Amino acid sequence: MRKLKIITLDQYADATVRSLHEEGIVQIQDISERIQQDAQWRQILKPSKSTPYTAKVSSLLMKTTGLVDFLDSVSKKDQSILNTIKGFISPPDVVKREVPDLDTEELIQKAEETINEVEQQTRPFEDALTQLDAERSEVKNAQDVAGKLLDFDVDLGNLEDTDYTSVVAGRMSSESFEKFKEGYSSVTDKIVILEGEKSSDNLQSIIIITRKEFGDEIAGLLRKLEFERFEMSGISGKPKEIMVNSESRLESIEVEKNGILDKLGDVSAQWEEPLLILKEQLEIEKDRNEIFSSFGETDKTVMLEAWVTAKQEQQALEIIETTTQGHSVVEATDPEELDEIPVKMDNPRFAKPYEFFVDMYAPPSYKEIDPTILVAIIFPFFFGFCLTDAGYGIIDALIGFVLYRGLGKANKTMHDLGLIFIACGVWAFILGMITNGFIGDFFPKWITGGTPIFTTIPSIDAFVHPEYILVFALIVGVIHINMGLIMGAINNLNIGDFREALGTNLVWIILEIGVAIFAVGYLMSGGLGTLAMIGIGIIAVSLGMLLYFNGFFGLMDVSGFLGNLLSYARLLALCLSTGGIAMTVNILTGLSVDMIPYIGIIIAPIIFIGGHIANLLFQSLGAFINSMRLHYVEFFSQFYVGGSSKFEAFEAERQFTKVTKK
Amino acid sequence: MVEVAIGTALAAIGAGVAVGFAGLGSGLGQGIAAAGSVGAVAEDSDMFAKGIIFTALPETQAIYGFLIAILLLVFSKIMTGGSISMTQGLVAIGAGAAIGFAGLGSGMGQGITAASAVGAVVEDADMFARGIIFTALSETQAIYGFLIAILLMVFGKIIGG
Numbered sequence: 098m099r100k101l102k103i104i105t106l107d108q109y110a111d112a113t114v115r116s117l118h119e120e121g122i123v124q125i126q127d128i129s130e131r132i133q134q135d136a137q138w139r140q141i142l143k144p145s146k147s148t149p150y151t152a153k154v155s156s157l158l159m160k161t162t163g164l165v166d167f168l169d170s171v172s173k174k175d176q177s178i179l180n181t182i183k184g185f186i187s188p189p190d191v192v193k194r195e196v197p198d199l200d201t202e203e204l205i206q207k208a209e210e211t212i213n214e215v216e217q218q219t220r221p222f223e224d225a226l227t228q229l230d231a232e233r234s235e236v237k238n239a240q241d242v243a244g245k246l247l248d249f250d251v252d253l254g255n256l257e258d259t260d261y262t263s264v265v266a267g268r269m270s271s272e273s274f275e276k277f278k279e280g281y282s283s284v285t286d287k288i289v290i291l292e293g294e295k296s297s298d299n300l301q302s303i304i305i306i307t308r309k310e311f312g313d314e315i316a317g318l319l320r321k322l323e324f325e326r327f328e329m330s331g332i333s334g335k336p337k338e339i340m341v342n343s344e345s346r347l348e349s350i351e352v353e354k355n356g357i358l359d360k361l362g363d364v365s366a367q368w369e370e371p372l373l374i375l376k377e378q379l380e381i382e383k384d385r386n387e388i389f390s391s392f393g394e395t396d397k398t399v400m401l402e403a404w405v406t407a408k409q410e411q412q413a414l415e416i417i418e419t420t421t422q423g424h425s426v427v428e429a430t431d432p433e434e435l436d437e438i439p440v441k442m443d444n445p446r447f448a449k450p451y452e453f454f455v456d457m458y459a460p461p462s463y464k465e466i467d468p469t470i471l472v473a474i475i476f477p478f479f480f481g482f483c484l485t486d487a488g489y490g491i492i493d494a495l496i497g498f499v500l501y502r503g504l505g506k507a508n509k510t511m512h513d514l515g516l517i518f519i520a521c522g523v524w525a526f527i528l529g530m531i532t533n534g535f536i537g538d539f540f541p542k543w544i545t546g547g548t549p550i551f552t553t554i555p556s557i558d559a560f561v562h563p564e565y566i567l568v569f570a571l572i573v574g575v576i577h578i579n580m581g582l583i584m585g586a587i588n589n590l591n592i593g594d595f596r597e598a599l600g601t602n603l604v605w606i607i608l609e610i611g612v613a614i615f616a617v618g619y620l621m622s623g624g625l626g627t628l629a630m631i632g633i634g635i636i637a638v639s640l641g642m643l644l645y646f647n648g649f650f651g652l653m654d655v656s657g658f659l660g661n662l663l664s665y666a667r668l669l670a671l672c673l674s675t676g677g678i679a680m681t682v683n684i685l686t687g688l689s690v691d692m693i694p695y696i697g698i699i700i701a702p703i704i705f706i707g708g709h710i711a712n713l714l715f716q717s718l719g720a721f722i723n724s725m726r727l728h729y730v731e732f733f734s735q736f737y738v739g740g741s742s743k744f745e746a747f748e749a750e751r752q753f754t755k756v757t758k759k
Numbered sequence: 760m761v762e763v764a765i766g767t768a769l770a771a772i773g774a775g776v777a778v779g780f781a782g783l784g785s786g787l788g789q790g791i792a793a794a795g796s797v798g799a800v801a802e803d804s805d806m807f808a809k810g811i812i813f814t815a816l817p818e819t820q821a822i823y824g825f826l827i828a829i830l831l832l833v834f835s836k837i838m839t840g841g842s843i844s845m846t847q848g849l850v851a852i853g854a855g856a857a858i859g860f861a862g863l864g865s866g867m868g869q870g871i872t873a874a875s876a877v878g879a880v881v882e883d884a885d886m887f888a889r890g891i892i893f894t895a896l897s898e899t900q901a902i903y904g905f906l907i908a909i910l911l912m913v914f915g916k917i918i919g920g
Contacts, residue, residue, distance in 0.1 A: 457809070459888050563830060564918055660902040667819060670826035677829060722815040723822075729888070730895045739888065 098438050098463070098744075099410050100126075101403045103417060105425035110392075110399040111200075114385050116420045119756065121748025123403040123413055124439055127391040142393035142400060150201045151386040157208045158379040164215055165372050168365035171358055186503040193755040194374055204382050211375055218364050222357050229357075233350050235331060240343035242266075242327045243336040245302050248293035254333030256304065263312030265319065266327045268302045271295060273322040280318060285311040374753050381749045388747065404744065406441055438463045441744035448473035450513035458729055459739025465588050468737060471580065476724055477517070481524025482570070483671035483720035485559065486679060487550075488536035489713045490529055494522025521721075532559040532566065532672065536709060537679025542687070559676050567669045574665025575609070577732055582606055585736025600646025602735070604639050605658055611635030661731045667723055675716040682708035763837065769848025770835030770917070773855030774828040777908070781824025781862030781901075788817035788870025795874030799881040806881055813877050816894050817869040820862030823905045827858045827912075834917050843917065850915030854908040861904020868897035 101123070105113055117123055129144035199207065245268060246253065256264045269277070274292075281288060285307060293302035307315050319326075332339065393400040405413045410429060417425055432438045440463055442452050451473040461467050484490060497518025505512030529535060533549040541547050549558055557565050582602045589598035615632025622629065643651035682705065689701040763771075796810030831851050835843050843851075876890030912918045 457887065458891075459885070560833060563833060656899060656903075659906075660899045663902045663906055664819075664898070666826070666905065667822050670822040673829050674822065674825055677825075719815070719818070722812060723818075725812065726816060726891075729891050733888070734892060740885075 098432055098441070099405055099407050100430050100432055100436070101405055101410075101413065102400070102428040102430075103403065103425060104398055104400045104427075105417070105421045107394075107397055107399055109421040109424055110389075112420045113417060113425075114388060115198075116416050117403075117413070118381070118385055118388075118747055118749045120412070120416055121746045122409045123405045123747055124744050125388055125391050125747045126402040126404060128393050128400070128402050129391060132393045138393070142395060145389050145392040145394040145399065147388075147390045148201070148386040150205065151383065153205055154201070154379055154383045154386055157205065157212070158376065158383055160212055161208065161372060161376045161379055164212065164219075165369070165376055167219070168215075168361075168369055168372065171361040172365040172369060173359075173362040186499055188504060188507055191507055191752065193751065193753060194370075195757045196374065196378065196754045198756045199378070201382055201386065204378060208375055208379060211371065215364075215368050215372065218368075219361065222361050222364070225357055226354065229350050229354050233347065236343050236346050236350070238328065239332045239339055240347075242329065242332060243339035243343070245327065246293065246304075247336045247340070248302060249291065249304060250335060250337075251304075252333065252335055253329060253339070256329050258309070258312070261309055262306055263309050263315075264329075265305045265312075265316060265324075266303070266329055267319070267325050268293075268296075268300045268327075269319070269322055269324045271299050271301050273324070274301045274303065277318065277322055277324075281315065284314045284318060287311065288315070370753075377751065377753050381751070384747075384749070403747070404439055406443070406744075408443075432463075437742060439744040440741040442467055442469060444469045444473075447516075450516045451476065453510075453513060454725065454728070456743070458733055458737070460741055460743045461737075461739055462741040464592055465738060466584055466736075468584065468733070472728060475577065476728065477520035477524045479668065479724035479727060480521035480720045481526075481528040482573070482668045483723055484521075484525040484675055484716055485528045485532050485672040486534040486536065486675050486716075487526045487529030488539065488709075489675070489679075489716065490522045490525030490527075492522070492713060493525060493717055494519050497522055525720075528672075532557050532676075533561075534559055534672075534676050534679070537676055537681075537683050539679075539683060542683055559672060560680075563669060563673060566672060567666060570665050570668040571662065573668065574662050574731070577665070577727070578661060578735060579606065579609070581732045581735030588736055588738075596646065600642065600651075604642045604646070607642065608636060608639035608655075608658075611637075611639055661734075664731055665727065667727075671716070671720060671723060674719075675712070678712045678716070679709065682712060764842030766843040766845045766848035767835045767837045767841070769845065770831050770843060770851035771837055773848075773851035773853070774831040774835075775855070776852065776859040777831065777855035777862075778821075778824040778828040778859075780856075780859030781820045781866065784863035784866030785817055785819070785821035785824075786866070788820070788866040788868070788873070789814055791867075791870035792817055792873035792877070795877040799877045802881055806877070809880055809887060810877055813873040813880075813890070813894065816873050816891070817866050819898055820866035820869070820901045823901055824858050824862050827854060827905070827908045830912065830918070831855065834912070847915055847917050850911055851917055854911040854915070854917075857908040857911065858901070858904045861907075862901050865897055865899075865901035865904075868900075869894055872897060 103113075132138045132142050132144045243253065246266065256266055258264060278290075281290075288305065288307040288311070291304040291306075293304075295301050305315065305319075334342070389399075391401070403413070414427060414429070417427060440460055442455075442461065444452060444467065448470045451469050454472055454476070455461065455467070455469050481490065484493070497515045497520075499515075500511050500518065501515025503511075505515045530550060530552040531554050533541070533553040535550055540550050549555075556562055557569065559566065582605055586598045586602035589595070589602065611632050611634075613632070614635060615629050618626055618628025618630070618632050625633075640652065640655075643654060645651075647654065685708065686701045686705040689697045689704055691697070693700060792814045793810075796806070796814050799806045800810050831854065832838055835848070835851060872894045876886070876894050879886040880890050
């Protein structure tokens, strides 16, 4: 990683930003804070601000995004299952439209024109929809009230307050109504109460007319008795008429709405792509205008700092040279001690999908070895070891292939997952074939009458000699952990921390050597011969080192280390669990054929296919996660620290557009 | 029908205890961890993958229990109709109990830690690595149980007998 300090004249600043953004190979460092805090810098530079266009571009971007979302919600979508599956397996290629390279003012103008044009088309439709919705809720309310007052053959428009009377319509429970009948006389007897039929849930509809001066008191009395008052404003006509009219009016509103939505769908189809293109251009423009706030400036010049990888340094220098026509000064240095150096992972193509694994744990720090390549080789192997079923492996690899060629064309995560699955599936196939696992015991049970698959190595036939596979798994664990220890030691020596290398990494290797020599010596001489004594001696040395470097708790670390080693036994456990459940599904299928008359033969394939698909999914998930866990907990903890920030290029993200070269 | 020998039957008890209690602890633990993850995902839907990882961590105990149970089944020859001696069967019960109860406690403990770790990661994504390390600490007990179970099976001559 190299650090570039660039000073150029004001008039070239915009062009420089544009070309660097388009090329996307540098990360701009924010120096405005440093300028404010450091007295020396403050004398020469002021922190720069975003250009005056930024606010305008931002608000246009918001409007465009709103329009895009709205049109998306009214677009006509083809929801058939066939199309969804097609979309999954081979989505249409996104064609990048060519657009001219507009400068900020031109773009703002174009944006305003486009937005106005679209709004002119959508605005009348939107207004009509709002109006129809308002009408619909009015009609529904009238329908609701009329339904509750069906017993009253009176024009509901008449049920309004007049000069001398106040009218209340509503309903309450029968018990409350009885209480009301007892209580109203204390207020007044100049009152008319009209009762409707009692409804099935014991609610009584009532219309009450009383003299205006008593209106409030009666209303208060009713409120205490939990009276549900109907809202009568705007309703007219007799209840039965209203019911009939409402139904037909609601239907015609729906038809009108659908017609408008249809027309909006057409607008959406026409404008969706141009608006997406505009949105992308505005986003890019916004980035370019905002980045100025990370710069410093003087009267006539602008200064910026950027990070670039050593590989692309020359390219960056050339771009700056050409765009500023030589009117620039660039100082390229190695990163300084106290810098927060961003890290860009640079791995060969086959390992790139696994960068995401390493990242999720922590992005690697600048001085560390990047473990991604090791993960790329070992992870699929562990996955295969955990799944160990050739049939399932084939299916997993196929799924990976479909993802890679289908969704993976547009979506990077799917692309990476696809490749990972293919690798995992292949290893599962290989390891399944040598341990006699192909959809469980499918072959021995039904096809070959007990003989294992021809590629099986007899000593690691899964259910016959699980102990050998266990030993193999533990050996794999020892190798893996020691790889981690060695990498940890190298990392520590690289940063000059000799003590740490000795105390946390090499000490375990010494312990292992001691145990190995002791074991060999003990077994060879059947007792505590010289070799065994040497072994004990080395063990004692390593324990002493633990005590010396880590204090008393260092000794407890031994059990932790042992635990890490034994953790690899899960490779065997998962291998057996896949095989065991697959065997069970096969047994159930066989039972279904043998024991259930007639329909047994029909149910059997369902059990077989369903059971194995479920097993495949669960075991694949388990294998994936446990392999990942072995990397994170047992492997990475031996050496990996991580912690730097990732290199984020200042780049124009173009999904829908590409710039025509002038 | 040939009756199952008493030694083999005792080994079957061992297998049942192994997978039964380890599964109990693991199940409870995963439930607690999953409960924490669900809440985290509601807060931040990017947490889904990490939530699944934390929820999967307490599964280890069930896997170990299952493994010991399978080993007992295979080597007690219950599947092939063979037999082992009664004393070997008693040793098998010991092996099963070792992993069963160790897995029980370890699984629940891991679940509680995993749930808290998920909460920590939602607050601060840098906590992911340390969260995993904390969650993996309580696994040691299960590993002790597993190791003793294996040693019992080896020295009780169940494996390689």
